[in-house]
Amino acid sequence: MKLNRRTFLGTAAAGTAALSAPMVKAAAHGMPRVVVIGGGAGGATAARYIAKDSEGAIDVTLIEPTRTYYTCFFSNLYIGGFRDLQSIAHSYGTLASDYGINVVHDWAIGVDRDAKTVALAGGGSVPYDKLVISPGIDFVPGSVPGWSVLSQNKMPHAYKAGSQSELLKAQIEAMPEGGTYCMVAPPNPYRCPPGPYERISMVAHVLKERNPTAKILIVDPKEKFSKQALFEEGWQKHYTGMIERIGPDFGGDKVEVNPGEMTLTIDGSVENVDVCNVIPAQRAGHIADAAGLTEGNWAPVNPTDMSSKMDADIHVLGDASAQGDMPKSGFSANSQAKVAANAIRGALTDSRVFPAKFSNTCWSLIATEDGVKVGASYEPTEEKIASTDSFISQTGEDAALRKATYEESIGWYAGITTDMFG
Numbered sequence: 358m359k360l361n362r363r364t365f366l367g368t369a370a371a372g373t374a375a376l377s378a379p380m381v382k383a384a385a386h387g388m389p390r391v392v393v394i395g396g397g398a399g400g401a402t403a404a405r406y407i408a409k410d411s412e413g414a415i416d417v418t419l420i421e422p423t424r425t426y427y428t429c430f431f432s433n434l435y436i437g438g439f440r441d442l443q444s445i446a447h448s449y450g451t452l453a454s455d456y457g458i459n460v461v462h463d464w465a466i467g468v469d470r471d472a473k474t475v476a477l478a479g480g481g482s483v484p485y486d487k488l489v490i491s492p493g494i495d496f497v498p499g500s501v502p503g504w505s506v507l508s509q510n511k512m513p514h515a516y517k518a519g520s521q522s523e524l525l526k527a528q529i530e531a532m533p534e535g536g537t538y539c540m541v542a543p544p545n546p547y548r549c550p551p552g553p554y555e556r557i558s559m560v561a562h563v564l565k566e567r568n569p570t571a572k573i574l575i576v577d578p579k580e581k582f583s584k585q586a587l588f589e590e591g592w593q594k595h596y597t598g599m600i601e602r603i604g605p606d607f608g609g610d611k612v613e614v615n616p617g618e619m620t621l622t623i624d625g626s627v628e629n630v631d632v633c634n635v636i637p638a639q640r641a642g643h644i645a646d647a648a649g650l651t652e653g654n655w656a657p658v659n660p661t662d663m664s665s666k667m668d669a670d671i672h673v674l675g676d677a678s679a680q681g682d683m684p685k686s687g688f689s690a691n692s693q694a695k696v697a698a699n700a701i702r703g704a705l706t707d708s709r710v711f712p713a714k715f716s717n718t719c720w721s722l723i724a725t726e727d728g729v730k731v732g733a734s735y736e737p738t739e740e741k742i743a744s745t746d747s748f749i750s751q752t753g754e755d756a757a758l759r760k761a762t763y764e765e766s767i768g769w770y771a772g773i774t775t776d777m778f779g
Contacts, residue, residue: 389705392485396421399491399674399690401777406698408456427518437559451779468648491674492642500638502613511616512633535570536631542577550583555721561596575602578610591723641677655679660737662700672697681741720766728763
């Protein structure tokens, strides 16, 4: 299905149009309280839908440390020069003014599940009846030997958009003539499976125009990656000879870096580079672990409503959750948030709860007006959220279809950010 802003919002609204007016479930302390930790695609969407659909019957508090949210999706297009940074920046003002959400700019540092309170770094605590945790990702310490967040200004990850995106873009544009950009790609699972390879495309686009003798090196621990045939076809067509990928068969899974020397060692061989973009292994944002909701690196959830398998009154959304077949993406988090919001509203107001259905599409830009996509529909089973239908762009598509795919992604971005922030 082709998506644009109007159809995306129409799809989003369809599940809520038939909702009955909420009947508030009595709570000993008065109005039911929902606290949402994390103001990204999962958290902002959940907060907005709970507040909007409950028509003021549920008190909603959103805890998010930043006042401006930069979407990780489309940040590669900023690096490639297709968008400016302001175009991926969003505030929480409309959620507060139009939906009555209490937006608290602070860090959530702990959850007392017995007392049902969230502790804030600034002091005090916030009580809840239902809690939504959507903290995104953190990085696994030591996953790339030699790299830590203390060295992210020398070797940026740029996998949390904003200042890191600005830094990486500046480093790429300042590369010496004929220099080398290197990406250390992450192992599975991680946020946005096609993201590193769209970034390679955008870096190649910049270097082809500004520094055509420069080289791009990908050090990758994975045997294969999302949309691989589509990316490799595009790289051959648009950036012939610029990109080299070292997979695990040639040591891509045995890399360490030296930020001070701007070198990396691949299976014992030392490489000098000018820009080193390290995207480490990932795990659920720290607060999920601090709340005791994780097993390993991720937080397992029930597939019907995204509630935690550790605590029925807490829902975990997006990148942080271990849910099954859905990729870790902004679209997935937004889709999961609507399911969770409907379930929470039903539990707190006795309103109708609709069967869970999920969807996702990931678009990637390879070169100017050359866009590709992959996506699927999902339904819950007893074990997980399972894919029921899928689609992917094909190699050899003509320029008109690729242009239309790119334009579709622009419409989707406008739609989903409105769906998140109002």
